[in-house]
Amino acid sequence: xxxxxxxxxxxxxxxxxxxxxxxxxxxxxxxxxxxxxxxxxxxxxxxxxxxxxxxxxxxxxxxxxxxxxxxxxxxxxxxxxxxxxxxxxxxxxxxxxxxxxxxxxxxxxxxxxxxxxxxxxxxxxxxxxxxxxxxxxxxxxxxxxxxxxxxxxxxxxxxxxxxxxxxxxxxxxxxxxxxxxxxxxxxxxxxxxxxxxxxxxxxxxxxxxxxxxx
Numbered sequence: 001x002x003x004x005x006x007x008x009x010x011x012x013x014x015x016x017x018x019x020x021x022x023x024x025x026x027x028x029x030x031x032x033x034x035x036x037x038x039x040x041x042x043x044x045x046x047x048x049x050x051x052x053x054x055x056x057x058x059x060x061x062x063x064x065x066x067x068x069x070x071x072x073x074x075x076x077x078x079x080x081x082x083x084x085x086x087x088x089x090x091x092x093x094x095x096x097x098x099x100x101x102x103x104x105x106x107x108x109x110x111x112x113x114x115x116x117x118x119x120x121x122x123x124x125x126x127x128x129x130x131x132x133x134x135x136x137x138x139x140x141x142x143x144x145x146x147x148x149x150x151x152x153x154x155x156x157x158x159x160x161x162x163x164x165x166x167x168x169x170x171x172x173x174x175x176x177x178x179x180x181x182x183x184x185x186x187x188x189x190x191x192x193x194x195x196x197x198x199x200x201x202x203x204x205x206x207x208x209x210x211x212x213x214x
Contacts, residue, residue, distance in 0.1 A: 003075070007034060007042065072146070101144070152165070
């Protein structure tokens with residue numbers, strides 16, 4: 001299996017993240033303009049490193065997808081907040097018939113998920129459920145078949161990518177299975193690109209709004 005890890009200044013988190021990869025899973029770290037030596041750290045810990053100069057979460061995810069070769073591809077954040085040992089459960093759901101398996105984040109502490117980010121996620125999830133998609137998270141941990149995801153045609157190259165993926169999955173009639181996964185504080189020395197600043201939060205809200213307006 002291939003695991004795509006979008007990366008922007010995650011050098012402090014990468015050793016632990018890559019060490020948690022299950023046997024038989026290959027990490028594809030997509031560097032999106034890091035200045036902290038993240039590509040070198042990723043390569044030193046056995047990851048395939050892809051450079052994506054176009055800035056944006058969706059741009060990094062898509063570049064990783066294009067460089068993947070496995071039938072089923074997984075996606076996760078590279079900040080240490082997610083345990084990659086959870087991935088086989090999501091892959092098993094796809095093997096058993098789900099078109100898309102996603103992890104519903106269950107915070108292990110209050111500090112793991114800031115209240116404003118959690119509230120925004122709840123609102124977006126409610127909107128998705130109103131459209132017929134039974135999910136409670138705009139999940140950063142995902143497993144899906146590579147060819148099917150490419151054919152789905154997700155075009156957002158910014159923070160709106162995961163939301164557009166779920167919207168288009170619902171429109172395409174995909175069977176989406178949601179599984180609870182632990183959500184921890186990100187690794188020390190890293191900073192969230194969304195909830196870590198007002199600018200990041202504002203950009204995410206803008207990108208989500210564009211997706212919902214389409």
